[in-house]
Amino acid sequence: MDSKNNLIVDVNGLVKRFPIGFSGFFTALKGIDLTVSEGEFMGLVGPSGSGKTTFLNIIGTLDKPSEGRVNVLDRNAGNLTPRQAAQLRKEEMGFIFQSFNLLPVYTVFENVEFPLLLLNLSYGERKKRVMETLEWLGLTSKINSRPPQLSGGECQRVAIARAMVKRPKLVLADEPTANLDADNSHRILKTMVKLNEELKTCFIFATHDEKVISYLKRIVHLEDGRIVKDISRQKSELQ
Numbered sequence: 001m002d003s004k005n006n007l008i009v010d011v012n013g014l015v016k017r018f019p020i021g022f023s024g025f026f027t028a029l030k031g032i033d034l035t036v037s038e039g040e041f042m043g044l045v046g047p048s049g050s051g052k053t054t055f056l057n058i059i060g061t062l063d064k065p066s067e068g069r070v071n072v073l074d075r076n077a078g079n080l081t082p083r084q085a086a087q088l089r090k091e092e093m094g095f096i097f098q099s100f101n102l103l104p105v106y107t108v109f110e111n112v113e114f115p116l117l118l119l120n121l122s123y124g125e126r127k128k129r130v131m132e133t134l135e136w137l138g139l140t141s142k143i144n145s146r147p148p149q150l151s152g153g154e155c156q157r158v159a160i161a162r163a164m165v166k167r168p169k170l171v172l173a174d175e176p177t178a179n180l181d182a183d184n185s186h187r188i189l190k191t192m193v194k195l196n197e198e199l200k201t202c203f204i205f206a207t208h209d210e211k212v213i214s215y216l217k218r219i220v221h222l223e224d225g226r227i228v229k230d231i232s233r234q235k236s237e238l239q
C-alpha cells in the first residue's frame with residue numbers, strides 16, 4: 001500500500017514566526033518535519049513555550065505557517081483561504097480545548113447537535129447521531145441538562161461528544177485534562193482511546209500532563225520549537 005494514501009498530516013520544513021515589537025520576530029517553530037497516519041493516537045509533548053499549541057493550531061488550520069509545507073487531510077493548509085479552512089474544520093476536524101468551550105444556555109443535546117447544523121443534515125439524521133454519540137460518552141441521562149448543571153468531567157465529555165459527532169478523521173485536543181481531577185482525566189482518556197480504536201479516529205494532543213502522556217501510542221517531544229524525540233510505544237507500555 002502506498003503509505004502516502006493514509007497520511008492525515010504531512011509537514012515539511014515548518015517554520016512559524018510571530019511578529020513582536022516594531023520590526024522583530026519570535027521564531028516559535030524552527031523547521032519541523034512530521035507525518036501522522038490515519039488512526040494514530042499521538043501527542044506533542046514538551047515544556048511550556050516549546051511550541052505545542054502553535055503547532056497544533058497550524059495543523060488545525062487556525063494559524064498559517066511562515067515557511068514550509070503543511071498538508072492536512074490532503075489539503076495544503078498554507079494555501080487555504082479563511083473560508084476553505086473554516087469549511088475543512090467544520091466538515092473533517094474535531095477540537096477539544098481545556099476550557100470545554102460549551103454554550104452555557106443550550107442543553108447537552110443542543111451543544112452536541114451544533115456542529116451538525118453547519119452540515120445541513122435532516123433533524124432525524126442529527127438526532128440519531130447525537131443520541132448515538134451521547135451514548136458512547138455515557139451522557140444519555142444528561143441530554144436536557146445545561147453546562148452549568150454539569151461537573152467538569154461531564155462538561156469535557158460533552159465537549160468530546162461535540163468533537164466526535166460528525167465522525168471526523170482528525171481530532172485535535174489541547175491540554176484536554178487541564179481542568180479535570182485525576183479520576184475524570186483517566187475516564188475521558190479511556191473514552192478517547194476507545195473512540196480511537198473503534199472508529200479509527202486520529203487524535204493529536206498538545207500536552208505536558210503525565211496522565212495524558214501515559215495513554216499516548218506515539219510521543220513527539222518538542223523543545224524550543226524543534227522535534228527532539230519521536231517515540232512509538234507498544235500496547236503493553238500503555239495505561
Ligand SMILES: Nc1ncnc2c1ncn2[C@@H]1O[C@H](COP(=O)(O)OP(=O)(O)OP(=O)(O)O)[C@@H](O)[C@H]1O
Pocket residue numbers: 018019020026027028046047048049050051052053054055206208
Ligand atoms: N501570537 C504570538 N505572538 C508572539 N509570540 C507567540 C505567539 N503565540 C505564541 N508565541 C510564543 O511562541 C512560543 C511557543 O508558544 P506555544 O503556546 O506554542 O507553547 P506551548 O508549548 O503550547 O506552551 P504551553 O504548554 O505553556 O501552552 C512561546 O514562547 C510563546 O510566547
